[in-house]
Amino acid sequence: MRALPARRIATSALCATFLLGIAGPVAVAADHDATRDARATAAVLAPVPEADALLAQATSLGDVAGVLKPVTDLLTTALKADGGKLPAADATKLGDAVKEAIAKATASAPAAPQTPPAKTPAVPQTPAEPKAPTVPQTPAEPKKPEVNSPADPEIPAAPPAILPALPGAPALPAPGVAGRVAAPDLRADALKALQSSVDTLVQAAVAGDATALGAAAKKTVSGLVNFVAAVAVGGALPAPNLPGLPKPPTNVAAQSGSGG
Structure with missing residues (x-):
């Protein structure tokens, strides 16, 4: 009768151990899967560092490519x-493609x-004009008895002090729009100059003037x-870092705005 409870206790312990052996790895695997899914979701939702700047650079490069292709097609043809000499229809078609780009x-x-x-230096305030000092009145001299003597001459009044007029403060320059000044747009200037040279090139190609075509090209x-230099x-674009590449001249900005 005593062996039965001990056997039951051993059986129960064995079953519990078996269940723990099965459920333990499953619970660990489930927790590992949940952690991996959370990391994957965080990686998908994380923003790309400096995405806006990189998109602006990619757009600028796309604009350069979009302009280079039609212009080089016109030049090559x-x-x-x-x-x-080009037929008017062909020259017009190529020129319109450049204009659109x-x-x-x-x-x-x-x-x-x-x-x-x-910054405009502060203008010092004009000091107030000093007041002229008050001239004390001369006391009247007592009258002398009339002894057939000429009358005493009157003492002239002191003339008022005259001060030179101070110059007015200079007028301050008017600020720009919203207090800021627009910088020169090299890119827009380069595009305008390029369009002008392309128009001249199309006219020379239609006319068949080889000399004018060479100069326009x-x-x-x-x-x-x-x-390209203006962009x-x-x-918008990072500085080149190719090993052995010479440094660009310091007057690239001025040359790029000259319009050729």
Whole structure:
């Protein structure tokens, strides 16, 4: 009779151990899966570092590519034509493609940066004009008895003090719009100059003037270089870091705004 309870206790302990052996790994695996799912969700929802700046750079590069392709197509077709002469329809089609690309690049350009105006030194306040000192009145001299003597001369009054007029304060310069001054837009200037050179190139190609076409082609290539440089120095693209690449000249910004 005593062996039965002990056997029951041993059986119960064995069953409990068996259940724990099965449920333990399952619980650990479930907890591991939940942690992995949470990490995956956090990785999906985490924003890309500096995503806005990278998108702006990608857009600028896309604008450069969108302008380079139609312009180089026009240059290649015109320079390969016999005598540099193109049919009017072909020249117009190529020129319209360039015009459309330039208009698209102009519309997608970021707003021109604005710089605060130079600080104007404070104008010192004009000191108040000092008052003239009060001249004390001369006491009247007592009358002398009339002894057939001429009358004493009257003492003239002291003349008022005259001070020179102080110059007025200079007028302050009027501030710009909302206190800021717009910086020059090199990108817009480069696109305008490029469009002008392309128009000249199309006219020379239609006329079949080889000399004028060569000059217009050089100006158009320079306009493309100026546009790429304006985008590069405008702050939208990172500085080149290719090993062995020479440093750009310090007057790149001025050259890019010259319009070729």
